[in-house]
Amino acid sequence: MASLRKIGTAFALASVFPVTLALEVCTEIQRAVSSASAVYYPGSRNYTADNAHWVASSIQSSACTVEPATAADVSTIIKLLGKTKTPFAVKGGGHATNPGWSSTSGVQIAMTRFNTVNYDKKSGTIAIGSGMIWDDVYAELEPHGVIAAGGRVPGVGVAGFTLGGGYNWLSNKVGLTVDTVLGYQLVKPNGDIVSVTATSNSDLFFALKGGYNNFGIVTQFTFKAFAVGQVWGGLLTYGAAQAAAFNAAFASFAVNTTDPNAAIVSGFALDASGKPIVANIMFYNGPSPPAGVFDKFLAIKNISSDISTRSFHSLVEAAPQDLPTGTRGYFDTLSFFEYTPPIINAILNETTFWGARLGAFNASVGYHLEPFLKTLYTHNTTATAFPFLRSQRFVPLQLQFTWNSPKYDTIMREFMEQSAAHLTNVANQNGQPIQELPLYPNYALFSSPAERIYGSNLPRLKAIKAQVDPQNVMGLAQGWKV
Incomplete structure (x- = not known):
């Protein structure tokens, strides 16, 4: 291992780290972890599942995949990765569309065995393992009549969603998902296993919230x-002839709605x-809206309607999310002070413009608008x-663009x-x-x-990062780096 550590230091990036060295680290991990955990290699079903993502452009062929089952094994894994400077990724639900954010050509850590949901009345x-996806969480909690404020559509992982902030169906009433997190079990880059709460470590508690x-x-x-019982809502679709009427209804809802139980996407x-x-x-948090x-x-005359009084889990499952196998895709985003009629019309025009232009690439576009109350960020x-x-x-x-060929990624x-x-210019105008x-x-x-993500919080995050991870072990994994 001494020679492996020396060589690994020179190949800190996944793109240049030799597969043979990564495989050596895989072997070391396999020897070191408990029997509750497992390592998988190309050709196995678990390897394929561990590397799978919602969009094909986020999939990489890792040297191996690791499914840890205990925090102690995660500790063993991260210490070996840090010692050998081996690139790695951590995958919760696999919904990330940024390539490399939860995938790697090094060692892929799949948190799938952290799959418990424990409600303490x-x-x-609610304590939730970091390998869960939100729709499965809701299914398990339904008999108890409670939820955690999490994802709004199927297939979204608990871990990435929560660590990134988390707009949710209850946001108008309780804030972002990070505003509702009370604690974390964290394996630090040096392998220490700690419980992070507002009182045990206020700096880390702040840092993990986004x-x-x-x-x-x-x-x-x-x-x-x-507590959530029967809710009301579902999906309505409208055709081109109703676009103007919808835009007017949306603008009115975005500006005039004050009911914290109501939300739309x-x-x-x-x-x-x-x-x-x-x-x-x-969505309405109740059996029927006022x-x-x-x-x-x-x-407005609709093409289709799936509106009903239903369970919360049923409402989340009603959202369309499945993509054809092999679909590639990215997300992007803007923030507005308000959705006004000129902004809404400009977004619709962008949809038409880019949708037509991307037809030659066998690609499609989607623009998703999410209005919230003015009190959104005051709950914490x-x-x-x-x-x-x-x-x-x-x-x-x-913004969501999807396509099929890797030659169109750039x-x-x-x-x-x-x-x-363009939309930024329209907003400014x-x-x-x-x-x-x-x-x-x-x-x-x-x-x-990263400055647009963390802004004035960046200096504090950098200081916390330097303290908790002086060897920059987490820099071996991609993401929003501070």
């Missing part, structure tokens, strides 16, 4: 539990004929890594950046200087600077 808390994978590997999250895309189509997911909350949306009086700005409400826009990134730049607003890390494209 007495304390009103600070991604800079400070170690989280094996378990403890969330506040929220709306998306523009193109149908098979190249015309705009609108998907509108509505009159007037969603009436304007319901009055304690600072969090994200967002760095809480005194001003801002709302995210998600040009799709360039197209997304052009679209984001309409009195919204948005270029300094935070970018939501779970949507931001990999080319976005």
Whole structure:
């Protein structure tokens, strides 16, 4: 191992780290971990599953995959990786669209065996393993009539979503998901296993609330539990002829709605004929909404409707998320002070423009609008890594481009950046200087600077990083690095 450590230091980047050396580290890990954990190699079913991602562009062929089952084994793994300077990645649900954020050509750590959900009625808390996805969490919690405030669509992992901030269906009432986390079980870069709470380590507690994978590997999250019974909502779709009516209804909802139990996520895309189509997911935290909350949306003639009183898990499952096998894709994001009619119309125009242009690449586009109340960031009086700005409400826009051929990866990134730049100009021209607003890390494209993610929090995050990870072990994994 001495020679391995020396060579590994010279190959800190995954792109140049020899596969033979990574395989040696895989062998060392296999020998060192307990029988509860396992290492897999190309050709096995577990290896394929451990490297799988929601979009094919996020998949890499790792030297091996490791499925740790205990925090002690995670400790053993991270110490070996740090000692040998071996590139690695940590995968929770595999929903990241930034290549390398949860994949690697080195050692892939799949947290799939951290799959427990424990509701403590007495304390009103839920402890969730970092290998879970949110729709499975909701299914397990449904008999108890509670949820943790997590993902809104199927397939989203608990770990990446939570470490990136977490806009959720209850955000208007309880804030971001990071605002509802009470504690973390963390394996630090030096292998120490610690419980991180507001009182045990306020700096790390702050850093993990949006600070991604800079400070170690989280094996378990403890969330506040929220009572949720039957909810109302589902998916409505509208055709091109109804786009103007929808835009007016959306603008009215974004500005006038004050009910913290109501929320929507709306998306523009193109149908098979190249015309705009609108998907509108509505949510109300109760069996039926009061009159007037969603009436304007319901009055518009729709193509399809999946609106009903249902369980929370059923509502999340109703959101469309499946992609054809082999689909590649990126997310990008902007933040606005407000969704005004000019902004909404500009987003619809971008959908039509880029949808038509990308047809030649056999690609598709989606723009997803997410309005929230002005009180969104006031539910937590304690600072969090994200967002760095809480005194001003801002709302995210998600751009989603998908395509099939890897030869288009670079040009799709360039197209997304052009679209984001154009919408930034439109916002500026309409009195919204948005270029300094935070970018939501779970949507931001990999080319976005960390300064736009963490802003004024960056110096504090760097100081915490230097203290907890002086050897920069977590720098061997990609992500939003501080």
